[in-house]
Amino acid sequence: xxxxxxxxxxxxxxxxxxxxxxxxxxxxxxxxxxxxxxxxxxxxxxxxxxxxxxxxxxxxxxxxxxxxxxxxxxxxxxxxxxxxxxxxxxxxxxxxxxxxxxxxxxxxxxxxxxxxxxxxxxxxxxxxxxxxxxxxxxxxxxxxxxxxxxxxxxxxxxxxxxxxxxxxxxxxxxxxxxxxxxxxxx
Amino acid sequence: xxxxxxxxxxxxxxxxxxxxxxxxxxxxxxxxxxxxxxxxxxxxxxxxxxxxxxxxxxxxxxxxxxxxxxxxxxxxxxxxxxxxxxxxxxxxxxxxxxxxxxxxxxxxxxxxxxxxxxxxxxxxxxxxxxxxxxxxxxxxxxxxxxxxxxxxxxxxxxxxxxxxxxxxxxxxxxxxxxxxxxxxxxxxxxxxxxxxxxxxxxxxxxxxxxxxxxxxxxxxxxxxxxxxxxxxxxxxxxxxxxxxxxxxxxxxxxxxxxxxxxxxxxxxxxxxxxxxxxxxxxxxxxxxxxxxxxxxxxxxxxxxxxxxxxxxxxxxxxxxxxxxxxxxxxxxxxxxxxxxxxxxxxxxxxxxxxxxxxxxxxxxxxxxxxxxxxxxxxxxxxxxxxxxxxxxxxxxxxxxxxxxxxxxxxxxxxxxxxxxxxxxxxxxxxxxxxxxxxxxxxxxxxxxxxxxxxxxxxxxxxxxxxxxxxxxxxxxxxxxxxxxxxxxxxxxxxxxxxxxxxxxxxxxxxxxxxxxxxxxxxxxxx
Numbered sequence: 001x002x003x004x005x006x007x008x009x010x011x012x013x014x015x016x017x018x019x020x021x022x023x024x025x026x027x028x029x030x031x032x033x034x035x036x037x038x039x040x041x042x043x044x045x046x047x048x049x050x051x052x053x054x055x056x057x058x059x060x061x062x063x064x065x066x067x068x069x070x071x072x073x074x075x076x077x078x079x080x081x082x083x084x085x086x087x088x089x090x091x092x093x094x095x096x097x098x099x100x101x102x103x104x105x106x107x108x109x110x111x112x113x114x115x116x117x118x119x120x121x122x123x124x125x126x127x128x129x130x131x132x133x134x135x136x137x138x139x140x141x142x143x144x145x146x147x148x149x150x151x152x153x154x155x156x157x158x159x160x161x162x163x164x165x166x167x168x169x170x171x172x173x174x175x176x177x178x179x180x181x182x183x184x185x186x
Numbered sequence: 187x188x189x190x191x192x193x194x195x196x197x198x199x200x201x202x203x204x205x206x207x208x209x210x211x212x213x214x215x216x217x218x219x220x221x222x223x224x225x226x227x228x229x230x231x232x233x234x235x236x237x238x239x240x241x242x243x244x245x246x247x248x249x250x251x252x253x254x255x256x257x258x259x260x261x262x263x264x265x266x267x268x269x270x271x272x273x274x275x276x277x278x279x280x281x282x283x284x285x286x287x288x289x290x291x292x293x294x295x296x297x298x299x300x301x302x303x304x305x306x307x308x309x310x311x312x313x314x315x316x317x318x319x320x321x322x323x324x325x326x327x328x329x330x331x332x333x334x335x336x337x338x339x340x341x342x343x344x345x346x347x348x349x350x351x352x353x354x355x356x357x358x359x360x361x362x363x364x365x366x367x368x369x370x371x372x373x374x375x376x377x378x379x380x381x382x383x384x385x386x387x388x389x390x391x392x393x394x395x396x397x398x399x400x401x402x403x404x405x406x407x408x409x410x411x412x413x414x415x416x417x418x419x420x421x422x423x424x425x426x427x428x429x430x431x432x433x434x435x436x437x438x439x440x441x442x443x444x445x446x447x448x449x450x451x452x453x454x455x456x457x458x459x460x461x462x463x464x465x466x467x468x469x470x471x472x473x474x475x476x477x478x479x480x481x482x483x484x485x486x487x488x489x490x491x492x493x494x495x496x497x498x499x500x501x502x503x504x505x506x507x508x509x510x511x512x513x514x515x516x517x518x519x520x521x522x523x524x525x526x527x528x529x530x531x532x533x534x535x536x537x538x539x540x541x542x543x544x545x546x547x548x549x550x551x552x553x554x555x556x557x558x559x560x561x562x563x564x565x566x567x568x569x570x571x572x573x574x575x576x577x578x579x580x581x582x583x584x585x586x587x588x589x590x591x592x593x594x595x596x597x598x599x600x601x602x603x604x605x606x607x608x609x610x611x612x613x614x615x616x617x618x619x620x621x622x623x624x625x626x627x628x629x630x631x632x633x634x635x636x637x638x639x640x641x642x643x644x645x646x647x648x649x650x651x652x653x654x655x656x657x658x659x660x661x662x663x664x665x666x667x668x669x670x671x672x673x674x675x676x677x678x679x680x681x682x683x684x685x686x687x688x689x690x691x692x693x694x695x696x697x698x699x700x701x702x703x704x705x706x707x708x709x710x711x712x
Contacts, residue, residue: 059554081224081245081265084237089260089543093248128555135552155554156541163562164236164541172540172566174504177381178234179389 018074031067031074031161039070042077043097047118049073051104052154054120058127059151060158068161072100086156090149099145103154106144110134113141187442193217194711196432196446198417198461201269202689203675203696204452205396208404210700214707218409219444221434223453224266226413229397232272232387236542239386241265242272246416247593247600249456253584254605257487258642261543263454267413268387268396270454271689275384275509276366276393278318279531279686280309282329282518288579288682292520294527295579296484296681299653300662306332308694316394316693317372320364327359328515337369341380345501345570346511346535352628353514353534356620363510363533366394366690382537384508385544393507400693412436418597419465420449420672426469428712429672435595447711448671448703450664452696455485455645455678459586460600462649462659462674475649475659475666475674482586484650485604486578486683487642491614493621494549495630496568503538503570510573511535517574517617518685526612528577529685536571551638568631572624574617575643577685578610586648606640614640644688649678664699670710675699 017028020039029039041049049069056063075085080094092099107130111119115126122130133139134147144150162168169176194216197204204220212218223246233239244263251257264270283302288295310333312318319337339362353360367384368377378392391398405411414437421430421443431445451458459482463473473481510533517523517530539545546565553561584605588598618635625633652658655667664679666672675696677688684691703710 059558061556061559082241084240086240086542088240088245089243091248091251091256091258091260131554135554151554152551155547155551159541159545159547160237163545163547164539168540172562174540174566176234177383177504179379179381179383180230180233 018071020070020074031071032065033067034070034074035065035067041069041073044069044073044076048101048104050120051108051118052100054127055107055131055154056158056161058124058131059155060162062162063158066161066165068158071161072157076100086160087153090153092153099153102144103150106142106147106150107134109144110139110142114139187440190442190444192431192445192447193219194446195219195448195450196221196444197450197452198432199269199452199454199457199676200267200396200401200411201264201452201454201676202271202396202692204269204450205400205404206693206696207450207452207673207675207700207703208409209400209407210697210704212404212407212409214704216704218404219446220404220409220411221415221417221432221444222267222411222413223416224413226267226411227272227397229389229391232389234381234383234386236386236539236545239273239542242268242387247597250589250591250599250601252601253603255640255642257485257602257604257645259456259602259645262643262645267401267411272387272395272397273385274395274689275507275687276689277509277513277533277687278320278364278366278690279513280329281305281684281686281691282515284518284520285529285682285684288520292527294520296650298662298681299651302330304662305691305694305698306330308698309690311697312690312693316366316399317368317375318364318366319369321362324361325364327361328518335364337372339363340365340367340369340378340507340511342511342535343380343502343506344499345503345506345537348497348501348570349534349572349624349628350512352624352626355627356623358514358516358532358624360512360514360534363513363535365507365509367507367509368392378507380506382504382506382508382539385542415442416595417453417461418595420451420461420474421465422467422469422474422669426467427669429474429669439594448673450673450675452675454676455648456586456600456602458674458676458678459648460588463588464597475668475672477655477668478657478659480650480657480659482648483582484580484647484681485584485586485602485645486580486647486680487604488644488683488685489576489578489606489610489614489640490643491574491576491617491621492571492636493618493625493633494569494571494636495625495628495633496564497570497629498568498631500567501570506535506537508537508544523613523616526616527609528579528613530577530613530617531575531685532572533575534572536573538569538571549636571636572621574621575685575687576610576613576617577683578606580647580682581607584647604642610640644677644683646677646680646683646688649674650681651679652681663702664695673699673703
């Protein structure tokens, strides 16, 4: 990319929208828009993204449509010092993809052991029960990052994409009142 | 490697303490270079968003965090020019006289080599320099008189005012919080507009972050700030009697050396000891300024007992400042709580946002799904919080040391080992109990303690000050006992932590140290 254009592009990105790749070209979108447009994932496998969406939706209704998997996937693809993930301030060791992959695998393993199906294939009641046990560290035979920590990190991600945006504030009836507004209502 | 001209002073870190040194020394005509590990932020980078606010938190090599109560390094630290003071809440309580002589007065912890009266003039100077709003007269029920603050107290909101009845009921006196923010226009900077985004960086200039105070002054006086410069070692002359400059890696990951007459380490409480330990050489086999073996030792943090409440009215919790509207030292005595030891500093009135660690959602971590959404709706109208910050006594086992793993520059990672003692748990619990009484007396519809793991807030110690090289790393000015042209600045030089937010004291001690260095320049530089 031409240097000047690249600087403009980065400036746009830092103001709000995230840089996704569509048809080989970078484009600024919100995570919600990226999901709606079916933007391909950069790092997450389809199954991983599916588990993450199901987990996010269980934690915070609306997280799936808000693009939680696209948000996390895009953030895993940038250098750790540029990441906007809560994992960054919770002392998760970079690269953050290692944590998310281990967390997703642990949840699917626990789901298989308990229900014989992956987490995304469970019904909403089963998903809720599993998350509640994970939250309390009460899933027998758990292997992976501590369940309560996974709950905390991914719940924060889901809260971010649903309530941390301008739309999220509007849904709660709170004025956003930015000093410097995030572009595209982030 | 580039060949850099020798400068008078090289400062490692462009946060609160490094900025003060840069401003003071440059104004006396010294040639100063500041090396900053992260990016060079501008006010226009400080977007009002919890997502984007994370960019200004730690982004360098990770610390290995161990112990029963691992330090919350990522949340507390800074990344880039301005350091942690770019996202601090700008609460400006002072330490009190009882913080300086804990050992001799109570037989616990450590003594400082100085008293409150040695620091007090610098609190007053800093208040004038950066702009502090508050009511100094009202604070005289707890501390010796000093100069009035340059601005009146900040505006208050219902999310703070609503607690006052509860505090009064339990006999706790509240005063307007002293904050490093503008209640009125000050020194060309505007008054605060109370939008509650302080914690992700204030782009208006109403909050006294380094960009608009000391670092701004320093740059105006010609200081060169080199972002993306990661310091790895401080070098000494052959016989180890003086430091000669700082080795660092630049943005291209190339090793550089900046020679200087004086080195100031101002890279925060954990990174300073990491650099000192990594600077070991033939003359200083345990690391620089480490004859006592205390480099990295006596790390302390604060903890907080947050009491949440929902009131049956709109408390406008999105309004105000992230810091406090009201404060109290009425539980600051070291034995305020029966059977426990350590000061408590209480604050009330804080703007809340929806996400991030301090947001609505984390007020009830047990909730998820539809229950969380229902809570968020109720929280949006009536949620508010008070906080009681507690003091941890210094423990030599709480430490920073070098780990076996290395970062991209071959420098060993730092390992921070931290565990609280039983006194902390006692103070923490006592403050929760009192918090619920306050909430009930204030008329809260619901109230609960924000329990979980005991939090670790702020970071102090690791290069403590003292009277001599046998039991400390630096003197009260931050000057090494062993290397006269090496200074250490920041919260790392606190021997004890008190319970007050540390940055006002960081500014004050840095100003005291920098003025000393400037005043004794010839004697120090030789």
